Structures are given as structure tokens and as C-alpha cells.
Amino acid sequence: MEIDDWRKRIDDLNGELIALLNRRAVFAAEIGKIKKAKGLPVFDAGREESVLARVAEMAESAGGPLSPESVSNIFRSIMEETRKVEE
Numbered sequence: 296m297e298i299d300d301w302r303k304r305i306d307d308l309n310g311e312l313i314a315l316l317n318r319r320a321v322f323a324a325e326i327g328k329i330k331k332a333k334g335l336p337v338f339d340a341g342r343e344e345s346v347l348a349r350v351a352e353m354a355e356s357a358g359g360p361l362s363p364e365s366v367s368n369i370f371r372s373i374m375e376e377t378r379k380v381e382e
Contacts, residue, residue, distance in 0.1 A: 316373065320380045327381030337381045343374055 330337060350370045351363035361369075 319373070320377055323377040324380045330381065337378055343371075346374065347371060 327337060329335075347367045347370055351367045354361055354363040354366035
């Protein structure tokens with residue numbers, strides 16, 4: 296396979312990732328509405344640490360080229376950006 300073929304595959308995956316991230320953001324917005332109605336803060340440090348631990352474990356089990364630390368960093372960024380739609 297040539298480099299352009301691999302790049303096309305990455306471009307296709309990027310589209311899928313964007314769709315999934317937007318779906319996740321819609322869910323987060325709904326959670327934000329519930330939090331607001333219940334007077335809860337948007338940021339929940341315990342929940343975020345739990346998510347980060349879980350995705351790190353998933354990365355470890357997956358055995359891919361991304362380390363658990365890398366996956367945790369990616370999800371930390373995802374959660375930071377998603378909090379913006381919860382507000």
C-alpha cells in the first residue's frame with residue numbers, strides 16, 4: 296500500500312472520530328442540563344479521574360502503539376473541551 300492509501304484511511308478515520316466526538320459532546324450537553332437542574336458543578340474531579348483510569352486500563356489491554364499515558368492525555372483534552380458544552 297502506498298502513503299496516499301494510508302493517508303486516505305486516516306482521513307476516513309478522522310471523519311469517524313469527529314462523528315463520535317460530536318455524539319459524545321451531545322451526551323455531555325444532556326448531562327450538563329441535568330447537573331444544572333440539580334445544582335451540581337460541571338467539573339467532577341472524581342468522575343474524570345475514574346474515566347482516565349479506565350481508558351488507561353483499556354489502552355493497556357488493547358496493546359496498541361499508544362501508551363496508557365498517551366490515551367489518558369487524549370481523553371483529558373476531550374473532557375476539557377467537552378466541559379465547555381456542558382456549561
